[in-house]
Amino acid sequence: MFDLTNLSVHFGPATALREASLTIRPGDRLGIVGESGSGKSMLALCLMGMAPEAATLSGTLTIDGRDMAEATERDWQALRARRVAMIFQEPMAALNPLSRVGDTVMDPLRLHLGLSKQAARARALDLFAEVGIPDPAARLRQFPHELSGGQRQRVLIALALACDPDLLIADEPTTALDANVALRITDLLVRLSAERNMALLFISHDLAAVARATSDIAVMYGGDIVERGPTRAVLDSPAHPYTRGLLGARPSATSLPRDANGKRARLPTIPGTVPGMAELPKGCRFAGRCPVELPHCASERPALTKPGPDRSAICHVLSQEVSA
């Protein structure tokens, strides 16, 4: 249904996204994991037809077999909300503070589906109930500041669901929330995806949330998708050195990092910092920080290798191991 092939995004000499390929089918739950500057939000914006004006794009994006290369902003407007909708990170910034949340949710229903005011209100009530907002009739009349962070996030989900999209993109939907609330929002997204056979693209740096929400995962670094595969398999046995570094750096609440004397142990880290978009190495983007780097890693682009069933990664070291 959504098909990206070799999609690249450049800002002058800088590369934000390099030859990303991805297929999203109805009901898929795909997680995109990466740190700041990895290109994960850029990928989402491309799927929404909202790449920044200054960006140069190449590659193909098809939606239901339709090539979007020639699509105008007007064409995209017809697709947004109905085919693809997005939940943004900051629920307070994404809601109009001067508008009652009910009106905010009713707007796209009237605009895109042409519903009457009464029909839109009835639909908004159903949506609020579906996303687990208690006492929906009273909530419709409230303003964003009167709601808690978790309730605001539910309103945004209701808003995104309003026109029954085929793909819901959630960009860091749990980052601003308390741990327990984040858990409930994650479970809600999974339930909605299953009930509506709606694809879910779950973008997050929170590995615990991604593990819970998704069945497949793409790990991004420096504008590349460096590893792909079933979520459980990738998290249990990461193949790419970056994925391994990322998972190692995440502290765990159960396996306490203490040495033999009960002293605190240091966390494993990835040395160095992410280079700027224009300073990334031409070959493997992770070169310069990689613990198992080969001499040609920085200059030559690694090919796709298959470290396991349904899995792929781009890494010179892995392709040597696989061919050996």
Added chain:
Amino acid sequence: MTTLVEVKSVSRHYRMPREHLLRAPEVLTAVNSASFTLNRGETLGIVGESGSGKSTLARMVMAFEAPDSGEIRFDGTDIHALGASDLRRMRQRFQMIFQDPFGSLDPRRKIGWSIAEPLRVTHAETPAHKTAEALEQVGLRAADADKYPHEFSGGQRQRIAIARAIVTRPDLIVADEAVSALDVSVQAQILNLLMDLQDELGLAMLFISHDLAVVASICDQLLVMQHGKTLEYGAATQILNAPAHDYTKSLLTAAGA
């Protein structure tokens, strides 16, 4: 081990906005009779969700606000009984790191100026070598003192905030969500830096976070708060291995355990 901070039955209430003209406004108990002791060189983690009172407790330890009842002793002195100038001098010995380093560094000042700020309270002239030393201790270069905050990445800015906190050679650092805004790999670097500095300088630390996994990696003692109440307090290993409270268990689930 000698005691550095002693918090005894500290409570803090806030009056809520009035709902009815003729009725008394409701009172919110932000912190309800919290007690703990923190030894020199040790780390106490305070975990809880927003509204749990963890930041209010930290602010009272920093003497940014006073408790309604109870007592907070720093190295034996009741800090809330001190006069303004004595408190200002005492403050050199406890410093704070905030969540958002961009918000806590003046964008129009070179970072050397911001780092030396706590020193200016007692020094008319701020010795440049102290700023340089603090910068090097957090893994930056002495020459970085002449740069502005926007020239640094998020992780580097948090290092600058840490340099400012250690420049007075304090006994205690209060870190409120100090690594929450950082990417996972940067977070690990900053947590390691804090542990290294603690070992090197003998710092005690009050480490506040909503993320149990982060707290577990750095803390000796743990205090779990919810709605202003202390649910659990004790050795971190013990609480994490055998949580007594359902709320702690749910936090463990959320941390991906």
